Amino acid sequence: MSALPESTEALVIGGGVIGTSVAAQLAEAGVGTVLLERGTLGSGASGSTANVVRTYFPGDARTGALAVRSTQAYHAFTDRTGTPLGLERVGFMxxxxxxxxxxxxxxxxxxxxxxxxxxxxxxxxxxxxxxxxxxxxxxxxxxxxxxxYSCDPAAIVRGYAAAAQEAGAVVRTETPVTGIDPDGRVHTPSGSILAGTVICAAGPWSGTVAALAGVRLPVAPxxxxxxxxxxxxxxxxxxxxxxxxxxxxxxxxxxxxxxxxxxxxxxxxxxxxxxxxxxxxxxxxxxxxxxxxxxxxxxxxDASPDGSAFIGRDPSRPFVYAAGFSGQGLCQAPAAGEIVRDLLLGKPSWTDTAGLSTDRCSPAAQPPMTS
CATH class of the missing domain: 3.30.9.10 (D-Amino Acid Oxidase, subunit A, domain 2)
Incomplete structure (x- = not known):
């Protein structure tokens, strides 16, 4: 395996459906991108699902909006990437x-x-x-x-990873992250790389990865x-x-x-x-x-306290997160990738992203106690 590049505009940590979606959409937008995966692609939470993408999430219309947009992307996935997903309508009750x-x-x-x-x-x-x-x-x-719809999560990961590489991204597997400096330098057993922005999409390990960067991300396996x-x-x-x-x-x-x-x-x-x-x-x-x-x-x-995903940017470090999908990352990956891409490009998002950041879990965001 060749050495890591000395630097990159964006470094994505995590090679599941979220990380590969982010990497593909960043690379296709012309952003220099490197993706690091600690094991093999899709070996984390992406491989522990019921293999169904759905749009209805009871009591959580915001997640539903991300899932609706993602389902539309999956219907176009084969034409876009050349990878069939085996979509079969099953319905959700x-x-x-x-x-x-x-x-x-x-x-x-x-x-x-x-x-x-x-x-x-x-x-x-x-x-x-x-x-x-x-x-x-x-x-x-x-x-x-x-x-x-039933689908093939491994095919989603393969398709996005191939699209990312075709657009110029560097994808490295078996490359765990061991440290993240405040300036965005990321350390691995294969060497270090300086990233303009570090993007945490590490699924169940996202809280640990964020802690390496000095960021509190309330996500737990x-x-x-x-x-x-x-x-x-x-x-x-x-x-x-x-x-x-x-x-x-x-x-x-x-x-x-x-x-x-x-x-x-x-x-x-x-x-x-x-x-x-x-x-x-x-x-x-x-x-x-x-x-x-x-x-x-x-x-x-990668469970969040309220079962909904966190997508946002740390205010003091070059660190972006897309984690805490609580078992529903498969249903939201395409839309989450778009949100992260637009965040890095400084473009308005296709949706109102208020409430997606970790700010909603801060003490100031909690409702006051009533007697």
């Missing part, structure tokens, strides 16, 4: 078991629609038609959003595990990704069902958690009652 959840949906729907999100309320019977495994007696209604069932007794067709208020989510995965439901509580063993997942699975989807659950894959997410 959120189940409601209490009337107050329906009321919350109605209060949020106008904001979602203003953000371009296609979502509507459906009856329990309609929900059961969309997901035939569902026991409609276990819910009162559901939110249905057709704009959700959060373990996640996805499970796979045995093949159901009756083969199932493609099901929508379906989210239950318990946090149970399912989707079809070849001849099996992919299952997620958080992680064990601090005082809960993995075996007890698996029993809890199995009980909830059987109660919501009777055809899956008692079906065996197996470890699918596990990893870590």
């Amino acid at each position: 959120v189940l409601f078991t209490e009337e107050h959840q329906v009321a919350e949906f109605r209060r949020d729907q106008a904001a979602q629609e203003a953000a371009g999100v296609d979502v509507r309320l459906v009856t329990a019977a309609e929900a059961a038609r969309l997901n035939p495994l569902l026991d409609e007696r276990s819910i009162v209604a559901a939110a249905w959003s057709p704009e959700a 959060e373990p996640i595990e996805l499970l796979l069932t045995d093949p159901p007794a009756e083969p199932v067709t493609t099901l929508p990704m379906t989210l239950h208020p318990s946090s149970l989510r399912i989707r079809t995965w070849r001849d099996r069902i992919l299952v997620g439901m958080g992680r064990p509580r601090p005082d809960e063993s993995r075996e007890a958690w698996l029993r809890r997942v199995s009980e909830q699975l059987g109660a919501t989807y009777p055809a899956l009652a008692g079906i065996r659950l197996h470890r699918g894959w596990s990893g870590s997410l």
Whole structure:
């Protein structure tokens, strides 16, 4: 491997969907760009997902706006990069078991629609038609959003990385960052490089990377595990990704069902958690009652305190961050890359970026205590 360049206009740390999107869009805009990845491309949070991009995020229309724009970019991705993503519409459904959840949906729907999100309320019977495994007696209604697609995250990373390199970016894997000086000099085992701007897109390691630069980024790694069932007794067709208020989510995965439901509580063993997942699975989807659950894959997410991403610039250092996507980076990567690109170019963004920076987590941004 050749030595690192002595300097670069922009240095992106992290080779997942966010980092490669940022690198590609910066390089295509004529910005000298270097990307450093500590392992292999896409080996972090980008490889620990359910492989679905969606536009509806309950109670979070701002994330929905980023996801709508990103979904549009994914539809054009093959023409742009030559890399097919295998997009297949599956839809996304959120189940409601209490009337107050329906009321919350109605209060949020106008904001979602203003953000371009296609979502509507459906009856329990309609929900059961969309997901035939569902026991409609276990819910009162559901939110249905057709704009959700299965995809190949590894292809997204490959496509963006190839586009970045074609536009002149330097991409280095197996190159962890060991230090970041106040002037933007970045140190690695392969040498150091002076960056006009350092961009942190390191997923679960973003908080650690930011700390190397003396920046407080309130992002922490959060373990996640996805499970796979045995093949159901009756083969199932493609099901929508379906989210239950318990946090149970399912989707079809070849001849099996992919299952997620958080992680064990601090005082809960993995075996007890698996029993809890199995009980909830059987109660919501009777055809899956008692079906065996197996470890699918596990990893870590870059979790923010409120579950929404941070995109912004440190006021005192040449340091930009795009992190804290809390498992939804796949759904927002193209739009996040555009925001970072425009930030570096000093151009107005396509969206109002107020509220994306870490300022929203500062003590001054918190609501006052009331008695």
